[in-house]
Amino acid sequence: MTLWANLVYATHTPPGINLLHLRLAPWRSYAMAVTLTDGQYPEGLCYDMYDPYHYYRTQVVDGKSYLIAGGEDHKTGHEENTEKCFRTLEAHVRKYFAVESIAYQWSSQYFEPVDGLPYIGNLPMHGNNIYVATGYGGNGMTYSTVAAGILRDLITKQENVYQELFSPSRIKPVAGFTSFMQNNLDVAKNLIGGWFATEALQDLANLAPGEGQVVEYEGKSIALSRDSEGALHAVSPTCTHMGCHVAWNLAEQSWDCPCHGARYSPDGKVLTGPASADLEVVSLRSAVESKS
Ligand SMILES: Cc1cc2nc3c(=O)[nH]c(=O)nc-3n(C[C@H](O)[C@H](O)[C@H](O)COP(=O)(O)OP(=O)(O)OC[C@H]3O[C@@H](n4cnc5c(N)ncnc54)[C@H](O)[C@@H]3O)c2cc1C
Ligand code: FES
Numbered sequence: 147m148t149l150w151a152n153l154v155y156a157t158h159t160p161p162g163i164n165l166l167h168l169r170l171a172p173w174r175s176y177a178m179a180v181t182l183t184d185g186q187y188p189e190g191l192c193y194d195m196y197d198p199y200h201y202y203r204t205q206v207v208d209g210k211s212y213l214i215a216g217g218e219d220h221k222t223g224h225e226e227n228t229e230k231c232f233r234t235l236e237a238h239v240r241k242y243f244a245v246e247s248i249a250y251q252w253s254s255q256y257f258e259p260v261d262g263l264p265y266i267g268n269l270p271m272h273g274n275n276i277y278v279a280t281g282y283g284g285n286g287m288t289y290s291t292v293a294a295g296i297l298r299d300l301i302t303k304q305e306n307v308y309q310e311l312f313s314p315s316r317i318k319p320v321a322g323f324t325s326f327m328q329n330n331l332d333v334a335k336n337l338i339g340g341w342f343a344t345e346a347l348q349d350l351a352n353l354a355p356g357e358g359q360v361v362e363y364e365g366k367s368i369a370l371s372r373d374s375e376g377a378l379h380a381v382s383p384t385c386t387h388m389g390c391h392v393a394w395n396l397a398e399q400s401w402d403c404p405c406h407g408a409r410y411s412p413d414g415k416v417l418t419g420p421a422s423a424d425l426e427v428v429s430l431r432s433a434v435e436s437k438s
Pocket of ligand 1: 156157158159161174175176177216252253254255256257279280281282283284285286287288290419
């Protein structure tokens with residue numbers, strides 16, 4: 147008897163370079179859990195109609211109620227000061243609720259498909275036994291349930307009424323995609339190399355602890371950030387996935403790629419795919435020490 151293994155990429159966006167990456171846009175969303183002084187926790191889940199929108203709901207944890215409020219979404223890498231998104235959300239919540247304290251706050255990414263529907267089924271340009279479920283947007287609870295049913299039926303060779311609707315093969319192949327993909331595999335080889343004087347970059351960027359910025363120096367782009375202890379970190383801003391330039395995410399202290407959502411730590415380590423290789427670390431040396 148032949149046994150066929152099946153692989154499902156349930157990794158938010160699939161790793162590597164895939165046609166789907168050209169049809170999914172990464173967005174960042176913000177949420178906070180607050181306690182209220184007057185106990186007026188909403189009973190339902192409510193959304194407003196602002197752009198960007200907000201939503202509110204109540205969550206009880208160990209007998210304690212929290213109002214969860216979220217929103218202030220924006221395309222990844224398109225907001226210079228992501229900390230401001232939390233403060234705007236907080237101001238909005240305080241306008242409508244009697245906030246006692248902010249217990250938790252967090253932000254993360256989601257992926258929006260170009261035509262509004264997730265991609266669930268065979269991963270395009272891969273074998274018949276390789277599947278994907280991605281692009282749920284802000285509706286992960288609903289679409290993950292749909293995906294579980296479709297993928298179960300595809301793997302067990304049953305008909306599913308939704309399989310055509312959500313099929314990733316509804317994407318038209320992009321002409322020249324294979325050579326485009328091959329060219330992009332070389333991105334990581336375009337290295338900055340050499341070393342740079344710490345003092346010159348410090349003067350150029352003038353970063354406070356927690357801040358990051360991409361600077362131009364001696365014809366090279368360098369992604370600089372300063373950690374809470376004051377140490378300067380320098381990496382190449384070129385995303386190792388397909389070569390876009392990363393942007394600093396102040397709130398999460400990470401380098402985020404606006405193209406397909408890869409994220410890296412301040413010292414360039416991959417935090418989330420689709421990238422699988424770290425950003426190149428740029429060597430910094432004190433010019434004074436180097437002369438002596
Ligand atoms: C702030 C915020 C609020 C939201 N609120 C709601 C809401 O109220 N209701 C709703 O329905 N949706 C909501 N969403 C959307 C929802 O969270 C997403 O649509 C959903 O989580 C996507 O599910 P996923 O399984 O595709 O990816 P994820 O939930 O990101 O899961 C992917 C998993 O794969 C793992 N992984 C990744 N790469 C690899 C690898 N190479 N090897 C092994 N594991 C890997 C990751 O660690 C992760 O655990 C919200 C999103 C955000 C950001
Ligand atoms: S995630 Fe694709 S280029 Fe950065």
